[in-house]
Amino acid sequence: MASHKTKDRRGSPATPPTDGKRVKTSHSPKEKRKSFASSFDAEVRPLIDLVDKLRGYGLDRDINLPAVAVIGDQSAGKSSVLEAISGVQLPRGSGTVTRCPLEMRMKHSADEDTWEGKIMYKDKHDVSHEEVILNRESVGDFVRKAQDGMTDCDMGISDELITLEVTSSDVPDLTVIDLPGIARNAVEGQPDDIEARIKDMIRKYIKRQETIILAVLQCNVDIATCEALKMAKEFDKEGRRTLGVLTKPDLLDRGAETSVMRILNNVDFTLSKGYIIVKCRGQEAVSAGQSLTEALANEDSFFKTHSHFRSLNQLQWGIPALSVRLSLELQKHIKKLVPEMKEDVRRKLLNTDQELQDLGEDPPQSISDKRKVAHRMVHEFITIATAMTTGERIYDQRFPQEINNLYSTARQAFENLYRKCVAKQPDIKDKKLKSDLKQKIRASRGREFCNFMGKFELVESCAREYISKVEEPALHCFDIVHETTTGDLITLAEVWFEKFPDFAEKVKDAITTTRKETQNECRSEIRGYFSMEKLVYSQDETYSRELRNHNVVWNAMDCPGTEESGELDEAAEEGEYIARPLLQRSVIPEDVNGVNKALMSLKSYCQVASRRLCDVIPMIIQQHVFQKKVKTLQELLIGMVSEEGNIDLIKEEEDMELKRKEIKYRYDRLLKAERELEQI
Known part of the structure; x- marks a missing residue:
């Protein structure tokens, strides 16, 4: 359809190009997924590894690091999207399922038999935990355990980050931060100010200019009422950092497809990065035992045979397209910000070195x-x-x-x-x-x-x-x-x-x-x-x-x-x-x-x-x-x-001793960060 190729109001293509690289159609969804995942491994992985290392050093305490923050209204399908991208099952259910920011580090492996998982977090008593996950089926249980250990009650939330690492042949080179869904009302066991607390947590991430916002929106509801899109617009008025993801297309009422197509073609609710539509397995499919591989095949068939969506460009639909698009966006974003990060780290390293000098020599022990x-x-x-x-x-x-x-x-x-x-x-x-x-x-x-x-x-x-x-x-x-x-x-x-x-x-x-x-x-x-x-x-x-x-x-x-x-x-x-x-x-x-x-x-x-x-x-x-x-x-x-x-x-006083340790720790992480950045 001609309308599907319409340019947006700024005259840019409805779906931004991916640096001139088009992904060839594979014979099966699984092959297609692997093709997308490995296409840019050599160029993307070092940059994403760099940011993961810097965040692992704790550098996000000193400077804002490039990130992809996933936001969405409650039950908009965020967890389903991340499940489909990562190949692991995350906690599901009604209400607030994601109760802590979850950093998902996905690393593509050329070895088809490789699957490795690891989870890291600090509990509410500030005790560090690092546990190896032996199989993808148990990831959800480890995430629930971490969330329970980090919050005061079964339904509580925390600002502290859980880091989940997954290495597999069917994941892209990508790191995203999944944030709790925006709750409208507190349910039993949740604090009364749950909505305000979640929004404050989301704002902390998306207000940073270094963050790409992945706004997950249900296409079977009025987009104009979605809190996630409103919050994204609050901090990204031009929509230059926001990529929209439409979910649950199979739940659309007949005749509503035209409105969704206008959004996908960037006619309504314009975003510079545009929109991608995906179909993930629902709770019924999960309960029925549908695997993620089967869900990908089902998604591929759905869009290829849909009376409206089959006319979309291949890069506008499906989890594989979303995966490669996110990898490319994050890669470009990091490359753009590396010079600024180098300068920030250099300046803060000098300031921290001066603070150490001002503290004087370490106090004697004997x-x-x-x-x-x-x-x-x-x-x-x-x-x-x-x-x-x-x-x-x-x-x-x-x-x-x-x-x-x-x-x-x-x-x-x-x-x-x-x-x-x-x-x-x-x-x-x-x-x-x-x-x-x-x-x-x-x-x-x-x-x-x-x-x-x-x-x-x-x-x-x-x-x-x-x-x-x-x-x-x-x-x-x-x-x-x-x-x-x-x-x-x-x-x-x-x-x-x-x-x-x-x-x-x-x-x-x-x-x-x-x-x-x-x-x-x-x-x-x-x-x-x-x-x-x-x-x-x-x-x-x-x-x-x-x-x-x-x-x-x-x-x-x-x-x-x-x-x-x-x-x-x-x-x-x-x-x-x-x-x-x-x-x-x-x-x-x-x-x-x-x-x-x-x-x-x-x-x-x-x-x-x-x-x-x-x-x-x-x-x-x-x-x-x-x-x-x-x-x-x-x-x-x-x-x-x-x-x-x-x-x-x-x-020294205990406070001064802690201050000295913190400044030394900051100096060490900044020094490590400077060395890592010098290699880019």
């Missing part, structure tokens, strides 16, 4: 090796801690760069202490201070003349008050430097001993121990220093130099008692005798009661004390926090390493 590693790591840790506390920069990218700011943070704290000491010094222009000092002088005056200066005790008392005011800022300065140092050491330990978290916790405990010890010792020494400062003493030369400096400052400003305005009058009213400088202010005004001189003496001494303590306190802090603390920590850690129980802590 006690002796653990002790050596512990000593080495402790020594290196102390070296870095010493460098950090002496202001050296650490250029290791593993550490946060904030630890390089430790010394500058300490210097800033020291500068803040200096500013607070200056701010708290007595202000000789402060009227209240002057008034208080006058009152104290009057109150302490004895039998001496008014110009007698013997009021050291008053200056001493005020100086002590000043010293007391700056003690708390000095302790606060220590707290800032100490807390920052402790925090940086803990951060350093967390990073440096990251591989051994239990040992790292011990190191952090040691740092905490030194924290308490340093805090007690340094605070005690700082308080002792302030107790000493309250002796109020300075070398004459030091004090005199400061006093002379203040005289110059005094002469350069409007000092108390020399103002032309109200302060002179105020001083006169209070009985002070003021000798105004007649020529210049290079002469300190006479201060009969000594108030101004007392103020200047106080200011001078406080300046001396301030400078002294602003040097000494930072040195005390550095000695305790930067030197003694690190030295004490070193002693604690060396002692810790000598204890047998602590050596057992040189071990």
Whole structure:
């Protein structure tokens, strides 16, 4: 019929050509099947073997491998199609029979007497199974056993893959993945969300651009309602990766053949790869004992004698045509994707190698090796801690760069202490201070003349008050430097001993121990220093130099008692005798009661004390926090390493150990994959 040769809407042939190769008609279905199976063995088998090896290595965890995924509505005939292709009987029945993805690796053998089978899977307890199957009749039982072992109940499903290998003279070189049929409603024993779970599983496979979708559709139902075709269209809108397989043509109502022919000729529900129609044995034929060979002969006769289907191109009908078509499609698909797979594997191998380097060397196993590693790591840790506390920069990218700011943070704290000491010094222009000092002088005056200066005790008392005011800022300065140092050491330990978290916790405990010890010792020494400062003493030369400096400052400003305005009058009213400088202010005004001189003496001494303590306190802090603390920590850690129980802590966390194993396993499989791909 002319309509049967109609081109589809894109102008391409209704059934895509098979690279110009036409299969010659054999005298019997069995010979025809063998002819199809072996025609392309030399070219197809190496490519399919390659992908099977890569999947066997577990490479599908790292990259998407080329695959043929078989999908279909429940009871659409998927299992029957795969039975006919593979020559083995799979589990049959109503409802969800395929409960786990089933990877079928078919290998053609030239030896007619050869039949070998093997099944591999992991059960729900993650135990691997690999069993040899002695005859094709028992394949279904092995698949059921595997499904039962992988699921929680008789009707449950699993995402884990079952691999079935079949080597025979009557199978093509082909690997397909059979997915559970799309269930509409859960039956007794199945989870309520069975449909959603199956669809999610199917999507995981067919969304990959590397997957050829084999959509199995019943031709005796409305194709438009088939969930399998809808899902295929969802991820393959142009139909470029989808090959349609129509089943159960013998169940068509009279007159419905015309609609099926339109689909087969790619007029309706267009797919770039087109459609193939097959007739497999039904449950009745299986029950009657019909063999697969007889079923093939029956199929051949059905299409050759059918009033409509006999006009189809030979490549559009029958299991043999489907087998060779799938082999060719998979071969072309793999060849197309090999360069991309090589690049993906190369890139992931480099990334995985970097991950292994980032993890560092393998953890030691023996006690002796653990002790050596512990000593080495402790020594290196102390070296870095010493460098950090002496202001050296650490250029290791593993550490946060904030630890390089430790010394500058300490210097800033020291500068803040200096500013607070200056701010708290007595202000000789402060009227209240002057008034208080006058009152104290009057109150302490004895039998001496008014110009007698013997009021050291008053200056001493005020100086002590000043010293007391700056003690708390000095302790606060220590707290800032100490807390920052402790925090940086803990951060350093967390990073440096990251591989051994239990040992790292011990190191952090040691740092905490030194924290308490340093805090007690340094605070005690700082308080002792302030107790000493309250002796109020300075070398004459030091004090005199400061006093002379203040005289110059005094002469350069409007000092108390020399103002032309109200302060002179105020001083006169209070009985002070003021000798105004007649020529210049290079002469300190006479201060009969000594108030101004007392103020200047106080200011001078406080300046001396301030400078002294602003040097000494930072040195005390550095000695305790930067030197003694690190030295004490070193002693604690060396002692810790000598204890047998602590050596057992040189071990990775279980999660890290598993991560290391997984990365090594990934590296090994990627390396094997790279070698396999280099041969193509």
